[in-house]
Amino acid sequence: MNRIVRTLATLLLITALTTLATPTSAAGLPDDLSPGFTFSKNFYDIYGKPNITASIVGDDEFGRGDEVTLTIDLVNRGVVLGFESDRMPDDDNEIDLAEMELGYELQQVNAIGITTVLAAPEGAPIDVKSGPQQVGSIRGSKGASETAKFNIEIDENAPAGTYPLVLATSYIYQKNVHMDGNVSENRVDGNFWYDTLNQTQILYLSVRKLADFEITDVSSDLQAGEDDRVLSITYMNTGEETATDAVARISVTDPFSSTDDQAYLGTLEPGESVTAVFVIDTDSGAAIKPYGIDTEIRFKDSTDKSRISESMTATVTITPLIPGSEKMKPYILPAILILILVLLAVGVRYYLRNFMSGGSGAK
Numbered sequence: 001m002n003r004i005v006r007t008l009a010t011l012l013l014i015t016a017l018t019t020l021a022t023p024t025s026a027a028g029l030p031d032d033l034s035p036g037f038t039f040s041k042n043f044y045d046i047y048g049k050p051n052i053t054a055s056i057v058g059d060d061e062f063g064r065g066d067e068v069t070l071t072i073d074l075v076n077r078g079v080v081l082g083f084e085s086d087r088m089p090d091d092d093n094e095i096d097l098a099e100m101e102l103g104y105e106l107q108q109v110n111a112i113g114i115t116t117v118l119a120a121p122e123g124a125p126i127d128v129k130s131g132p133q134q135v136g137s138i139r140g141s142k143g144a145s146e147t148a149k150f151n152i153e154i155d156e157n158a159p160a161g162t163y164p165l166v167l168a169t170s171y172i173y174q175k176n177v178h179m180d181g182n183v184s185e186n187r188v189d190g191n192f193w194y195d196t197l198n199q200t201q202i203l204y205l206s207v208r209k210l211a212d213f214e215i216t217d218v219s220s221d222l223q224a225g226e227d228d229r230v231l232s233i234t235y236m237n238t239g240e241e242t243a244t245d246a247v248a249r250i251s252v253t254d255p256f257s258s259t260d261d262q263a264y265l266g267t268l269e270p271g272e273s274v275t276a277v278f279v280i281d282t283d284s285g286a287a288i289k290p291y292g293i294d295t296e297i298r299f300k301d302s303t304d305k306s307r308i309s310e311s312m313t314a315t316v317t318i319t320p321l322i323p324g325s326e327k328m329k330p331y332i333l334p335a336i337l338i339l340i341l342v343l344l345a346v347g348v349r350y351y352l353r354n355f356m357s358g359g360s361g362a363k
Contacts, residue, residue: 042087042101042176042178045083045176046080046082046083046105046106046108047080047081047082047083048078048079048080048081048082048108048109048140049078049108049109049173049197050076050078050109050110050111050138050140050171050173050197051076051077051078051079051109051140051199052074052075052076052077052078052111052114052138052169052171052199053074053075053077053201054072054073054074054075054167054169054201054203055072055073055075055203056070056071056072056073056203056205057071057072057073057147058071060204060205060206061205061206061207061208062154062205062206062207062208063154063207063208063210064154064155064156064157064158064207064210064212065154065155065156065310066153066154067151067152067153067154068151068152068154069149069150069151069152070118070149070150070151070152070205071147071148071149072116072118072147072148072149072150072167072203073145073147074114074116074135074138074145074146074147074148074169075138075143075144075145076109076110076111076138076139076140076143076144076145077140077143078109078110078111078140079109079140080106080108080109080140083102083105093182093183093184096183096184097179097180097181097183097188098179100179100183100188101177101178101179104174104177104179104190104192105174105176105177107174108173108174108175108176109139109140109173110137110138110139110140110173110174111137111138111140111171111172111173111197112137112171112172112173112174112194113134113136113137113171113172114134114135114136114137114138114146114169114170114171115132115133115134115135115169115170115171116132116133116135116148116167116168116169117131117132117133117167117168118130118133118148118150118152118165118166118167118168119165119166119168120152120163120165120166121164121166124163124164124165125154125155125157125158125159125163125207126152126153126154126155126158126163126165126205127152127153127155128150128151128152128165129150129151129152129153130149130150130151130152133148133149133150135147135148137171154207156310158207159207159240160206160207160208160209160210160239160240160241161206161207162204162205162206162207163204163205163206163207164202164203164204165202165203165204165205166200166201166202166203167200167201167202167203168198168199168200169198169199169200169201170196170197170198170199171196171197172194172195172196172197173194173195173197174192174193174194175193175194175195176192176193177190177191177192177193178190178191179191209239209240209241209302210239210240210241210301210307211237211239211240211241211242211243211268211270211299211301211307211309212237212238212239212309212310213235213236213237213238213239213243213268213297213309213310213312214235214236214238214312215233215234215235215236215295215312215313215314216234216235216236216273217232217233217234217275218231218232218233218234218314218315218316219231219232220232220280220316220317221319222256222280222282222316222317222318222319223282223318223319223320224255224282224283224284224285224286224288224318224319224320225282225283225284225286226281226282227281227282228279228281229279229280229281229282230277230278230279230280231250231277231278231279231280231293231314231316232275232276232277232278233248233250233275233276233278233295233314234273234274234275234276235248235265235268235273235274235275235276235297236271236272236273237268237269237270237271237272237273238270238271239270240270241270241301241302242267242268242269242270242302243267243268243297243299243300243301244266244267244299244300245266245267245299245300246264246265246266246267246268246274246297246298246299247262247263247264247265247297247298247299248262248263248265248276248295248296248297249261249262249263249295249296249297249298250262250278250293250294250295250314251293251294251295251296252280252293254283255282255283255285255286255287255291255318256280256281256282256283256291256293257280257281257283258278258279258280258281259279260278260279260280261278262278263276263277263278265297265299268299282318286318287318288318288319288320289317289318290315290316290317291315291316291317291318292313292314292315292316293313293314293315293316294311294312294313294314295311295312295313295314296308296309296310296311296312297309
């Protein structure tokens with residue numbers, strides 16, 4: 001629900017930005033020019049507009065759970081495509097006015113007051129934390145640039161792959177200029193019209209392939225007060241990449257202790273499982289209840305870089321310490337039966353030697 005609300009808010013914000021058509025009066029003009037909207041002369045029509053192109057600066061591949069600042073380079077590639085004369089000057093004053101107008105008309109490719117918004121499509125495992133960014137103005141014709149920065153977070157369960165991000169930019173530009181007055185007398189009126197341009201671009205970033213692990217089975221024979229008991233944990237590689245030189249490690253606290261807390265797993269292909277065996281001692285005063293033992297896997301990825309998995313928990317249960325008398329109970333009855341059989345055998349042998357032999361001699 002929160003993701004839907006954020007997406008709707010982002011779309012509304014982009015819509016608001018794309019409807020910002022507020023004309024701006026002659027910002028940055030000399031003080032001796034009056035931006036009054038009078039019926040003035042138009043000598044030239046310029047063809048060309050700003051054109052903002054965006055690209056991600058630096059690495060565009062990230063890992064699951066990464067929180068990074070994404071730097072986006074904004075370049076104004078707007079160029080003057082040409083111009084034509086709207087009317088010919090009638091005298092020297094109009095020639096001066098026409099030259100002045102042409103100088104300002106060439107600024108038509110400048111992007112003014114740029115605002116940017118970055119959004120992730122619904123369902124993408126990327127959360128854009130930053131709101132709209134004010135970039136300022138970027139001159140055209142010479143490929144001038146500015147940067148915008150957005151904080152993003154990659155979902156911890158993001159599948160590996162390439163994902164789109166939508167970048168919306170909104171800015172104003174000088175649409176037309178008319179000049180009037182007397183240049184020699186330093187009386188010049190400039191009429192400046194501005195319009196809004198909105199651009200939407202798609203940027204792509206990737207979530208890198210990586211081995212990931214989960215515990216699929218746990219077995220143990222832990223008993224309170226017993227040493228050298230076995231804990232077996234089965235791990236599965238649920239990621240998209242092979243893990244090599246994998247070593248599993250457990251972290252034990254009271255009531256457990258261990259001098260054998262690591263197990264070599266070797267190479268695990270995606271979807272492959274392997275069982276690690278650890279030896280654990282348990283305090284005699286340990287409560288009889290389930291316990292969680294933290295475990296993680298250190299491994300190397302496809303670039304031979306050493307990595308450590310997310311921490312996992314193996315649940316184990318301690319069984320009560322069995323007293324010595326209780327341990328002997330299963331053996332008492334067999335021992336008695338064996339003793340009886342031995343006594344019977346001895347008695348039969350004695351009888352046969354003493355009585356059966358004596359009887360034979362009498363005959």
